[in-house]
Each structure stands twice: as structure tokens, then as C-alpha cells.
Amino acid sequence: MNPVKxxxxxxxxxGRWGLKHKNSRNLGHREGVNTVEKIIKESLKFKxxxxxxxxxxxENWKRPEKEKYFLFNLLEKFLIKEINNLIKNEIKxxxxxxxxxxxxxxxxxxxxxxNKTANNKKLQINLALNYGSKNEIVNTIKLMNKxxxxxxxxxxxxxxxxxxxxxxxxxxxxxxxxxxxxxLLWQLAYTEIFFEKKLWPDFNSTDYKKIIKNFxxxxxxxxxx
Numbered sequence: 001m002n003p004v005k006x007x008x009x010x011x012x013x014x015g016r017w018g019l020k021h022k023n024s025r026n027l028g029h030r031e032g033v034n035t036v037e038k039i040i041k042e043s044l045k046f047k048x049x050x051x052x053x054x055x056x057x058x059e060n061w062k063r064p065e066k067e068k069y070f071l072f073n074l075l076e077k078f079l080i081k082e083i084n085n086l087i088k089n090e091i092k093x094x095x096x097x098x099x100x101x102x103x104x105x106x107x108x109x110x111x112x113x114x115n116k117t118a119n120n121k122k123l124q125i126n127l128a129l130n131y132g133s134k135n136e137i138v139n140t141i142k143l144m145n146k147x148x149x150x151x152x153x154x155x156x157x158x159x160x161x162x163x164x165x166x167x168x169x170x171x172x173x174x175x176x177x178x179x180x181x182x183x184l185l186w187q188l189a190y191t192e193i194f195f196e197k198k199l200w201p202d203f204n205s206t207d208y209k210k211i212i213k214n215f216x217x218x219x220x221x222x223x224x225x
Contacts, residue, residue: 001216001217002048002111002169002215002216002218004169004216005046005048005049005166005169005224006025006049006050006051006165006166006169006170007043007050007051007052007119007169007170008052008054008170008171008183008184008187008191009039009050009051009052009054009171009174010054010172010173010180010181011032011035011036011053011054011172011198011200011201012175012177012200013174013175013198013201014028014029014031014199014200015029016028016199017031017032017200017202018030018031018201019224020185020199026070026201029071030074030200031069031199031201033078038204038205038208039051039203039205039206039208040123041213042205042208042209044064044089044205046212048173049075049123050120050121050124050163050168051124051125051126052126052128052165052184053126054128054131054132055127055129056097056129057130057131057132057181058098058130058132058135058182058185059132059181059182059191068122069169075106075129075179076105076109077095078107079110081111083113086113086116086117087120088222089122089123090120090121090122090123091117091122091123091171092119092120092122092123092124093113093115093117093124093127094123094126094127095110095114095127095129095166096127096128096129096132096136096155096161096162097127097128097129097130097132098129098135099111099130099217100130101215102129103132107126110127116150118144121153124165126162128183128184129196131161131182132182133180133182133183133186135183136160136186137156137160137185140156141156143159144159147159150153155177156186157186160186167187167189167190168187168188169190169191169192170191170192170194170211170215171184171192172184172186172193172194172211173193174196174197174198174199174200175196175198176195176196176198176199178195190220190222192215192218193222194211194215
């Protein structure tokens with residue numbers, strides 16, 4: 001049985017779900033938060049140590065201003081509301097990506113949440129915010145040049161946003177879309193990928209458990225036989 005240390009998820013389909021049900025993309029984003037809460041609970045039950053959620057990509061800045069405002073407000077309210085539960089359940093929150101373009105208010109909430117949960121050990125949730133894998137790799141090379149560090153696989157991994165975090169064992173993408181969308185391109189080299197037809201708000205605990213159990217049964221060779 002394969003151990004599961006790290007699950008990465010592309011939470012696709014919120015907007016389409018909202019348009020389908022109430023002609024409102026924002027409704028889909030709100031419903032998507034409920035799914036996040038379910039997946040966090042299941043991750044704790046499976047004793048998964050890392051959960052990385054693709055929350056807002058570098059390409060998502062192209063979306064309408066009203067939708068972006070709603071998304072950031074929704075995230076801020078969620079973190080403020082859930083901070084006590086994060087601490088109670090020993091959940092650590094870490095942001096991977098560039099926080100600099102967010103409002104001072106959101107940046108403050110993100111930093112405070114990271115600081116207040118820094119010592120928690122049961123589950124680390126990595127929020128990929130203003131994240132793009134190509135940018136991450138370019139910035140890593142620039143950082144290494146600045147530090148005058150030799151270019152090697154290990155040194156690159158040690159300077160990514162995900163340094164000290166094991167690469168994902170499996171990636172789940174909902175929304176019936178089969179692409180990686182500039183997400184963790186370096187880290188996913190040997191990750192098992194599961195594409196799910198359901199839109200993110202329809203994805204549930206049973207779906208998640210099924211994927212985890214299927215992953216556990218896989219034979220993983222990593223280039224061997």
C-alpha cells in the first residue's frame with residue numbers, strides 16, 4: 001500500500017457550477033469553500049501531512065475585477081473565521097506564491113494566519129496564491145544566481161516555494177479538464193494524476209476517499225521495473 005504524504009489539488013469548476021445552478025460564478029466559489037472543508041477533514045482522517053490547493057494562479061488576474069474582489073474577500077473571511085479551528089486541529093497554513101500584489105489587508109491576514117499556525121504538526125495546507133510554476137522556476141534560478149549557488153536538481157528544489165515539502169504523491173484535478181495549468185510543473189515529475197469529471201463544488205468525501213484508496217493500490221516504479 002502506497003503511503004500518502006502529500007496531495008495536490010486543482011480545484012476546477014467553481015465558476016461553471018455557479019453559472020449552471022444560479023447563473024452566478026461567485027456562488028460557485030462560495031460553494032467550493034464547503035468542499036475545501038470536507039477535503040481537509042478527510043485529509044486529517046487519512047493522516048496526510050501536506051495538502052496543496054491551487055487557489056489563485058498568476059493567470060487568474062485576467063478575470064473580472066468584481067470576481068477577483070469576491071475571491072479575495074471570501075478567502076480573507078474564511079481565514080478569519082477558521083483560525084481557531086486551524087489551531088485546534090493542529091493545521092499549519094503556508095502560502096506558496098507571490099503575496100506582494102494582494103491588498104495590505106489580505107496580506108496581513110495571510111501573514112497572521114501563517115504565524116499563528118506555524119508550530120502546528122498534523123497537516124500543512126499550502127495555499128497556492130498568485131502562483132505560477134514557470135515564474136517559480138525562473139525566480140528560483142535568479143535567487144540561486146544571486147546566492148552564487150551551483151545549478152543542480154537538489155539546489156533547485158531547495159530554493160523553490162515548496163522547499164522542505166515532499167513532492168506530491170498524487171494530483172487531483174476536478175472539472176473534467178485534463179491539463180496542469182502551470183501548477184507545480186517541477187514538483188509533479190513523478191506524481192500520479194487523477195482527473196475527475198465532477199466540478200469542484202460537487203466533489204465530495206466519498207470521491208476523495210476513492211481516489212486515495214486507488215492510489216494506495218498502484219504499483220509505482222519511478223523509472224524502474
